[in-house]
Amino acid sequence: MTTSLSDLERIKAASRFLRGSIAQGLRDPVTNAISDDDNKLLKFHGSYLQDDRDLREERRRQKLEPAYSFMLRARLPAGVVTPSQWLVFDRLAREHANGTLRITTRQTFQWHGIIKHDLKLTIAAIHDALATTIAACGDVVRNVVSTANPVESAAHAQACEWATLLSAGLAPRTRAYHEIWLDGEALVGAPKEEEPLYGATYLPRKFKIGLAIPPLNDVDVFAQDLGLIAIIDDGQLQGFNIAVGGGMGATHGDATTYPRLASVIGFATPGQLFAVAEAVVAVQRDWGNRAERKHARLKYTIDHRGLDAFRAEVEARLGFALLPERAYRFDHNGDRYGWIEGGDGRWHLTLQIESGRLADVGDRRWLSGMRELAMAHEGDFRLTCNQNVIVANVPADQRERIDAIVAAHGLDSYRTQSGIRLHAVACVALPTCGLAMAESERYLPQLLPKLESLLAGHGLSDESILLRLSGCPNGCSRPYLGEIALVGRGPGRYDLRLGADFRGQRLNQPYRENVDEAAILEALSPLFERFARERTPGEHFGDFLVRTGVISHGSRRIPAEVVA
Ligand code: SRM
Ligand code: SF4
Numbered sequence: 001m002t003t004s005l006s007d008l009e010r011i012k013a014a015s016r017f018l019r020g021s022i023a024q025g026l027r028d029p030v031t032n033a034i035s036d037d038d039n040k041l042l043k044f045h046g047s048y049l050q051d052d053r054d055l056r057e058e059r060r061r062q063k064l065e066p067a068y069s070f071m072l073r074a075r076l077p078a079g080v081v082t083p084s085q086w087l088v089f090d091r092l093a094r095e096h097a098n099g100t101l102r103i104t105t106r107q108t109f110q111w112h113g114i115i116k117h118d119l120k121l122t123i124a125a126i127h128d129a130l131a132t133t134i135a136a137c138g139d140v141v142r143n144v145v146s147t148a149n150p151v152e153s154a155a156h157a158q159a160c161e162w163a164t165l166l167s168a169g170l171a172p173r174t175r176a177y178h179e180i181w182l183d184g185e186a187l188v189g190a191p192k193e194e195e196p197l198y199g200a201t202y203l204p205r206k207f208k209i210g211l212a213i214p215p216l217n218d219v220d221v222f223a224q225d226l227g228l229i230a231i232i233d234d235g236q237l238q239g240f241n242i243a244v245g246g247g248m249g250a251t252h253g254d255a256t257t258y259p260r261l262a263s264v265i266g267f268a269t270p271g272q273l274f275a276v277a278e279a280v281v282a283v284q285r286d287w288g289n290r291a292e293r294k295h296a297r298l299k300y301t302i303d304h305r306g307l308d309a310f311r312a313e314v315e316a317r318l319g320f321a322l323l324p325e326r327a328y329r330f331d332h333n334g335d336r337y338g339w340i341e342g343g344d345g346r347w348h349l350t351l352q353i354e355s356g357r358l359a360d361v362g363d364r365r366w367l368s369g370m371r372e373l374a375m376a377h378e379g380d381f382r383l384t385c386n387q388n389v390i391v392a393n394v395p396a397d398q399r400e401r402i403d404a405i406v407a408a409h410g411l412d413s414y415r416t417q418s419g420i421r422l423h424a425v426a427c428v429a430l431p432t433c434g435l436a437m438a439e440s441e442r443y444l445p446q447l448l449p450k451l452e453s454l455l456a457g458h459g460l461s462d463e464s465i466l467l468r469l470s471g472c473p474n475g476c477s478r479p480y481l482g483e484i485a486l487v488g489r490g491p492g493r494y495d496l497r498l499g500a501d502f503r504g505q506r507l508n509q510p511y512r513e514n515v516d517e518a519a520i521l522e523a524l525s526p527l528f529e530r531f532a533r534e535r536t537p538g539e540h541f542g543d544f545l546v547r548t549g550v551i552s553h554g555s556r557r558i559p560a561e562v563v564a
Helices: 007-013 022-027 036-045 056-061 083-096 116-128 154-169 176-181 270-287 298-305 307-318 366-376 396-408 444-457 517-534 541-547
Strands: 047-051 068-073 101-103 109-114 209-212 226-233 236-244 263-268 338-341 347-351 380-383 389-394 424-426 467-470 484-490 493-498 509-515
Touching: 007 036, 022 036, 022 116, 022 176, 036 047, 036 176, 068 116, 083 101, 083 109, 083 116, 083 366, 083 380, 109 116, 116 176, 154 209, 154 226, 154 236, 154 270, 226 270, 236 270, 263 270, 263 307, 270 298, 270 307, 298 307, 347 396, 366 396, 389 396, 424 444, 444 467, 444 517, 484 509, 493 517, 509 517, 517 541
Parallel strands: 209 226, 424 467, 467 484
Antiparallel strands: 047 068, 068 109, 101 109, 226 236, 236 263, 338 347, 347 389, 380 389, 484 493, 493 509
């Protein structure tokens, strides 16, 4: 086993709390890029240097530097966006990015294609809109996600507020962000510069927290490093089941990496929650693997040390034991489209945004439509982990007005779409993602009609089936939780995985490896036919495949090895 620290640990340690030479790199007019070391630190500020992969070959031939630009990600706890923030974000997309806003699978926005010159003013504008990009990426606690739908009750609202509290309480304390992006006063060397939770080298790897309120598992709570399952009894928030060690990322051909579902280790009251979250993060900070980044996520720490040892260490640091896990039941992990009435008489409208991409293309005027909604709407917006948006808190007498704007911009497609389309999630992949091996977001619109035609042939058009596409095994669309999933291997080639459940509680299994579209459709067609014929009432596709033995079994972790 490697014992020397990974290169990133050196970069973090030398960075003076995430400063590096980012500020100087931004001013360097010779290149549109920044140095590799600074790029690694820039992630902690919410941005990545990327290049347009469609243009890579051509520019190399012309001996030009790659077409560099920056991706920027906001930190929007629980995915809440006010109309005035929306208008700022929309303007930034049109004036400084590639004309699109991208809702991510962690209920926030990304902007793509920002040139170096514009990065600082874009971040400053986001800050002026009372939002931030700090810790949207990097080895820290990321944007804390939460059940998006605000409808049910005061206890639901209270549970969701925890996402915001945890996000703020676990954010880095460095002043580097203010200095670099907001022209804040330089504090380097001042005695008060410290990171009480993280220390100078932050966490071994990214750390994700998600909060779900049963029966809705729209955040995929078991895919989180720390999953919180809210328990509400008699309208009162009792507390949270604590689940640890979820994660999706894997590497093709490396059995020591694998997706894993989080394991529930107990229950905490609301009053205990913050301390529990802090203790879990602190144990991972101290126990996580800082030599091999591939094995640095909490899921590997837990499998390496053992779940009991991990829980014991968390409890030792807390000075109290977690309470026994409470009963809960999830129904599904998708979104609830259309209008839903909230407990307080306000209404909430969930719209479907394919792959989360808000753009104006042809007749589809989704970016403009959402802008008009933001100008008319008095409530707020909620982004969802399924890359959709909720127009939230609409007074009853405003519904007609909202519906008219929605219809005028083709945002009402949720009314007529097939079940599989309404439950499809695709990661960004090409052309911006440097790690993509195959298309994902751009492939979804080509694949869907073919799947829809197969399903229609068996009378399954309305069947809700979770479809997840990822351009590589890192799993940004949480593909290992898809009833049907494609995971990119190379151009036009994917692993076809089947058999997750509809509630985000069972991982799928490989069914065909490294196959093209024809082979994917050929594999699925007879399964759809059998499903239509042999399913039991209300049975979902993934459950059917497991019950009938097409997929041998579901598991919490793939494969069975424990990382040494
Ligand atoms: Fe992701 C890396 C996009 C959610 C696992 N992810 C990336 C990068 C930044 C590529 C890179 O490192 O150069 C991608 C940028 C693409 C682009 O051009 O925009 C990227 N990830 C995304 C988004 C935008 C996908 C989307 O279509 O919505 C999601 C942004 C979430 C956010 O707002 O914070 C996104 N990524 C996820 C998720 C889903 C989740 O968290 O619920 C996962 C799986 C869960 C997990 O973390 O285990 C995920 N992304 C990864 C990994 C694998 C991590 C691992 O443990 O192995 C990488 C690669 C890495 O970190 O080295 C990665
Ligand atoms: Fe990129 Fe892979 Fe994530 Fe898709 S799954 S956005 S291809 S890193």
